Amino acid sequence: MKVRAAVVGLGWAGHELWLRLLREHEDFEVVAVVDPDLGSRAAAVATGLPAHATVDALDPRTVDVAVVAVPNHLHAEVAAALLRRGISVFLEKPVCLTTAEADVLAEAERDGGMLLAGSAVAHRGDVRELAGLLPELGRIRHVGLAWVRARGVPQPGGWFTQRSKAGGGVLVDLGWHLLDVLTSLLGPAPTTQVIGSVSDDFVNNGAWSAAWREDQPTGASAGDVEDTARGFLVREDGISVSLLASWASHEALDASVITIEGSAGTARLHCTFGFSPNRAPEPVLTLTREGTTQRIPLPAEPIGIEYGRQLDGLAGLLADPGRRGLAVAQARGTVRLVERFYASARAARPADRAPESTAHKEVRTA
Structure with missing residues (x-):
């Protein structure tokens, strides 16, 4: 049925x-x-x-x-x-x-x-291949997570750029995906240290919008969220994490990069998450050990296949009572991390300039 x-x-x-x-x-x-x-x-x-x-x-x-x-x-x-x-x-x-x-x-x-x-993201074939390399890396020491768009601010003047409706900017949008893939690769772990900074150089300039989404300007007030978030985290298991998420940049192409450094080697995936047509020609996965870099073959996949794959197992998950409560528990951990990130960014803001995102004053904690 x-x-x-x-x-x-x-x-x-x-x-x-x-x-x-x-x-x-x-x-x-x-x-x-x-x-x-x-x-x-x-x-x-x-x-x-x-x-x-x-x-x-x-x-x-x-x-x-x-x-x-x-x-x-x-x-x-x-x-x-x-x-x-x-x-x-x-x-x-x-x-x-x-x-x-x-x-x-x-x-x-x-x-x-x-x-x-x-x-x-965790349902992408290249991310699954990256996960398969983890046993060859020894003890994991550091993970680098980046998703940088060339021009990709969503819906200029719309809810995406309004803190009251979006909850934040690129950290909540693209950054949440990066944090999810971190959990899918290494499992959940509390974060003991969070340092973050944000900037808003592009969010209110329509020239940096995501034209591929075909969004129409709404005429709403100027955006009050960040378009770029940079951070450094340390997990309870000792693994450090660098995070970079940006809706717009001076890069030529959109790029998503995951680098996993271990005691026995380093794995690196360079690809483009999402649907933007302004993307790398193909994903590239490499494994580096003792000065030698090996390229790992990857399956050719159509753009966006990872979204359909989420539906493949959904019926089974709905029938599993053991899944109850898991989504909320993981979301609670992620939103707490996001709140701490914004609090760090607010505290580090230079005293001689206006807030990068006035909405960060309103971060709520439980």
């Missing part, structure tokens, strides 16, 4: 990504969509899908899982409402924006549906 799915939110991710992937996947049947915009609902109805303005119209007797693709500030609210109705939820990053929202989700899941969190 197919899993009956609803898509909540018909913006770029909901319409161009999740609705299409669910319709193409043999394990799922799309039974409804939800969006407050009348035009988006009308377009869905024209394709034969029931469309609703709010999640209150969804019934757990006819919907097994809701894929939530709404703006960040609505993630916890919408997901909690669905969970309380007994409908399981698949929610991509960020799962929540504060530890208080994590508490809300935990309570809603306790007596309702199950919450599953999306993490696409």
Whole structure:
């Protein structure tokens, strides 16, 4: 029997990504969509899908899982409402924006549906090949994580660049992916030290926007989030982590780089995460030991295949009661790290210049 799915939110991710992937996947049947915009609902109805303005119209007797693709500030609210109705939820990053929202989700899941969190990068073939090299590296000492776009500020003037709606800038957007892949490679571990800095040189200049998303300027107020985040972390297991996430830069191409240094060797993956067409020609994975670098063969994969792969095992996860509570626990750890990162960046800001992101004054902790 197919899993009956609803898509909540018909913006770029909901319409161009999740609705299409669910319709193409043999394990799922799309039974409804939800969006407050009348035009988006009308377009869905024209394709034969029931469309609703709010999640209150969804019934757990006819919907097994809701894929939530709404703006960040609505993630916890919408997901909690669905969970309380007994409908399981698949929610991509960020799962929540504060530890208080994590508490809300935990309570809603306790007596309702199950919450599953999306993490696409770990499902890439090249990342899996990188993971396969870990036993050859000896004791892991350091991990370098970077995702740098050439021109990729999303939705100029829209919710992505408003702290009140996005929860932060590139750290919450691309940085969350990097932190997720770190956990997928090395497992979870508390972070004992966090040093971070942020800058906003590009966020309010439309010339640095992600044209490939086809976003239209909204006419909203200037963005108040960072477009670049640089940090250094130390985990409880002694592994250090450098992190660089940037929506825009002076680079020619978008690049995602993961470097893992161990006592017996270093592995490095250079590729491009996400859907930007401004990307490296092909991913390159290397293993370096005692002065010799070996290139590791990688499978050729279409752009974005990692998103569809998340759906391959989703039905099994929904049937596993042992998954309950895991997504919230991991999200709680990530959002605490993000809060500490922003607090460090705020404390390190030079006294003679204005805040890089005024919203960082409002970081909440539990």
